[in-house]
Structures are given as C-alpha cells and as structure tokens.
Amino acid sequence: MFNEIYELVTGPLAWIGWGIFLLGSVYKLASLWSLAKKKDTSSIYYTKAKFGLRSIAQWSLPFGTLGWRETPSVTVVTFVFHICLILVPIFLSAHVILWEEWFGVSIPALPNHVADVMTLLVIAGGTFFAWRRFSVPEVAFVTSGHDWFVLGVVVAPFLTGFLAYHQIFNYEVMIVLHVITGIAWLALIPFTRLSHMLVSWYSRAYIGSEFQGVRHCKDW
Amino acid sequence: MKKIIPALLAMVLVLVFMLPAFGQEDIVELKDPAFTAPKRPAAVFKHDEHNELAQIDDCTPCHHEDVDEEGQFIEGDPDYKCADCHTVEKGNGTPLQLAYHKMCIDCHTEKKAGPVACGQCHVK
Ligand code: HEM
Numbered sequence: 051m052f053n054e055i056y057e058l059v060t061g062p063l064a065w066i067g068w069g070i071f072l073l074g075s076v077y078k079l080a081s082l083w084s085l086a087k088k089k090d091t092s093s094i095y096y097t098k099a100k101f102g103l104r105s106i107a108q109w110s111l112p113f114g115t116l117g118w119r120e121t122p123s124v125t126v127v128t129f130v131f132h133i134c135l136i137l138v139p140i141f142l143s144a145h146v147i148l149w150e151e152w153f154g155v156s157i158p159a160l161p162n163h164v165a166d167v168m169t170l171l172v173i174a175g176g177t178f179f180a181w182r183r184f185s186v187p188e189v190a191f192v193t194s195g196h197d198w199f200v201l202g203v204v205v206a207p208f209l210t211g212f213l214a215y216h217q218i219f220n221y222e223v224m225i226v227l228h229v230i231t232g233i234a235w236l237a238l239i240p241f242t243r244l245s246h247m248l249v250s251w252y253s254r255a256y257i258g259s260e261f262q263g264v265r266h267c268k269d270w
Numbered sequence: 271m272k273k274i275i276p277a278l279l280a281m282v283l284v285l286v287f288m289l290p291a292f293g294q295e296d297i298v299e300l301k302d303p304a305f306t307a308p309k310r311p312a313a314v315f316k317h318d319e320h321n322e323l324a325q326i327d328d329c330t331p332c333h334h335e336d337v338d339e340e341g342q343f344i345e346g347d348p349d350y351k352c353a354d355c356h357t358v359e360k361g362n363g364t365p366l367q368l369a370y371h372k373m374c375i376d377c378h379t380e381k382k383a384g385p386v387a388c389g390q391c392h393v394k
Pocket of ligand 1: 059060064142165166169207208210212213215225228229231233236388389
C-alpha cells in the first residue's frame with residue numbers, strides 16, 4: 051500500500067507539480083508582459099538594465115537601503131528566511147542523493163546538521179512573520195486569508211521534512227505529506243503571492259529605473 | 271599439572287570454534303565500514319529472514335561478480351564484501367552508496383513491497 055502511494059507522489063504527481071511550476075511561470079511572465087505592453091508601454095520604455103541591476107544589487111544587501119534600515123529585525127529575518135528557503139531544498143543531502151539517483155546530476159550537499167539548523171531558521175522565520183501578522187497593527191491591517199495560506203504552504207514542507215528526517219511521529223505518513231506539500235510549494239508559486247519570486251525582479255528594476263533615470267535620485 | 275593441560279587444550283579448542291561462530295553472527299543491519307563518516311543510521315537488513323520473507327532463493331542478484339551484456343548479474347562468491355568491488359569514491363563502475371541503493375530499492379519498487387523511502391531503511 052505504502053509503496054503504491056510513494057510511487058504515485060514521487061512519480062506522476064511530482065511531474066505534474068514540476069510541469070505546473072514551469073509552464074505556469076512562463077504563462078505568468080508572458081501574460082504580465084503582454085499586459086504591460088498593452089497598458090503601460092512607458093514603464094517598459096523607461097526600464098533600463100543599468101539602473102535596474104544597480105537597484106537590485108543595492109536591495110540585495112542587508113541594510114543596503116533606507117527601507118532595510120527602517121525595521122532591522124524584519125530585515126534580518128527576511129534575509130535569513132529567504133536564503134535558507136532557497137538553499138535547503140536544492141542542497142539538502144537527501145535531495146542531493148535523489149538528484150543523483152533519479153536524474154544523474156551530482157551537486158554538493160549541505161552537511162546534515164547545517165541543513166537541520168537552516169530548516170529550523172525557516173520555521174522560526176515563518177513563525178516570526180505569523181506573529182507580525184497578528185500583533186503589529188499596520189501589518190495585521192493588510193493581512194488577508196491568502197497571506198495565511200501562502201505562509202502555511204511555504205513552511206509546511208520544512209516542518210514535515212524536519213519531522214520525517216528525525217522520524218518523529220509516523221515516518222511513512224510524514225514523508226508522504228512532505229512530498230505532497232513540497233510539490234504544492236512548487237506548483238503554487240506562479241498562482242499565488244509567491245509569484246513575487248518571479249516578478250519582483252522586474253518591479254525593482256522598473257522602480258530603480260524611474261528613480262535613477264527619470265527622477266534622478268536613488269531608490270535605496 | 272596433568273589436569274591443567276587438557277583443560278587448557280579444551281579451552282583453546284572452544285575458542286577456536288567460537289571465533290568463526292562470532293564472525294558468522296546473523297546479519298541484522300548493514301553499516302558498511304567503508305563509509306568512514308556515516309551520515310545516516312545503519313540500514314535494517316536481517317539477511318536470512320529477509321530472503322525467506324522475500325522468497326529469494328538465489329544468492330544473485332545481491333552476490334555477483336559482474337553484470338553480463340544484457341545487464342543480468344553473474345553469480346559471485348558471497349564472501350566478498352560489496353566494498354571489495356564498489357568504491358565509495360566515484361571511479362569506473364557503480365559507486366558503493368549507489369550500488370546499495372540500486373540493489374535494494376530497485377527490487378522493492380519493482381515488487382511493490384519492501385522499504386523505498388530513506389527512513390524506512392535508515393531507522394533511528
Ligand atoms: C520545495 C519543496 C521542498 C522543500 C522545501 C523540502 C525541504 C525538506 C526539508 C527541510 C527536509 C528535512 C531536512 C532536515 O531536517 O535535515 C527534507 C527532507 C526530505 N525531502 Fe524534501 N523538500 C521539498 C520537496 C521534496 C520533494 C518534492 C521530495 C520528493 C520527491 C522530497 C523528498 C525528501 C526526502 C526523501 C527527505 C528525507 C527525509 C528523511 O531523511 O527521511 N522533498 N526536505
């Protein structure tokens with residue numbers, strides 16, 4: 051019974067998840083691009099690589115911008131959260147073994163205890179963001195159900211992965227939940243707020259270009 | 271003195287017969303010493319019980335000395351360790367960790383029985 055379920059979620063379901071993620075991402079970018087071309091050509095006209103990259107570089111530095119300096123706690127958690135969030139699923143040793151055994155790609159792996167700490171940092175970061183959505187009035191005010199859903203989707207594979215790795219609760223149940231939540235994480239990127247992963251680069255480049263190229267001032 | 275010598279001889283004999291018996295202790299888990307810094311708990315594997323339960327009568331596929339052109343395993347001597355032929359570091363041929371995983375997981379996947387996820391074999 052377990053073997054059939056495991057085969058289903060790591061086989062067809064995983065392919066569907068990757069397919070939705072990749073095709074959905076292309077669709078999302080293409081549809082936003084054509085919308086911009088139709089309704090907002092001037093924004094495209096003003097966006098310049100030089101200004102855009104300058105702005106993205108500046109915003110990639112912790113405390114590199116006025117925005118980042120405003121609430122240091124949020125800045126620190128945001129950077130740690132996003133770095134761990136991207137690195138763990140790619141370089142986790144269990145995932146590296148699967149990259150190798152299923153796809154024949156070998157990449158270096160994080161030591162288990164490092165990945166373990168990074169996983170806990172993601173869970174802690176998620177908890178911090180949840181606390182802010184509850185307790186900080188200006189954040190609570192702009193929080194909708196969608197935000198809670200997205201936060202749950204993002205943290206779920208880390209929580210279930212951690213519990214599976216440590217074999218806490220029923221391992222078979224946990225590993226299946228982990229794979230399902232992991233696939234959901236990927237597949238929902240293009241269709242939720244998580245699409246900021248795809249489009250925020252462009253938003254930043256545009257804002258940077260308008261400030262530097264039109265208003266002749268910094269956007270950081 | 272007359273009694274001590276046969277007693278000593280008997281003890282030596284007992285030891286001589288016991289040592290291989292210790293050596294032949296049933297395999298209940300696999301923790302290959304070739305992995306000098308193991309990253310996972312030992313893999314559960316009760317050799318005889320497993321093969322009885324899984325109804326494997328031959329010693330191949332597990333004990334082999336090579337694979338033929340069709341990819342079929344050629345029978346080999348069970349006294350060799352996997353690590354005698356498969357190295358931890360990647361070289362030519364299947365590296366040790368992949369050799370274990372392929373051997374065990376491929377059959378379980380095919381038979382739709384037996385462990386296939388990490389924690390089912392590497393039990394804490
Ligand atoms: C973006 C999605 C995913 C994330 C964020 C993620 C994250 C994690 C984390 C945090 C762990 C535990 C690491 C630790 O505590 O040391 C883990 C373990 C694992 N993950 Fe994922 N994962 C994702 C998707 C997947 C998918 C799609 C699969 C399979 C197709 C998978 C298979 C595994 C396996 C087999 C383990 C090891 C469990 C064990 O050691 O028993 N993961 N993952």
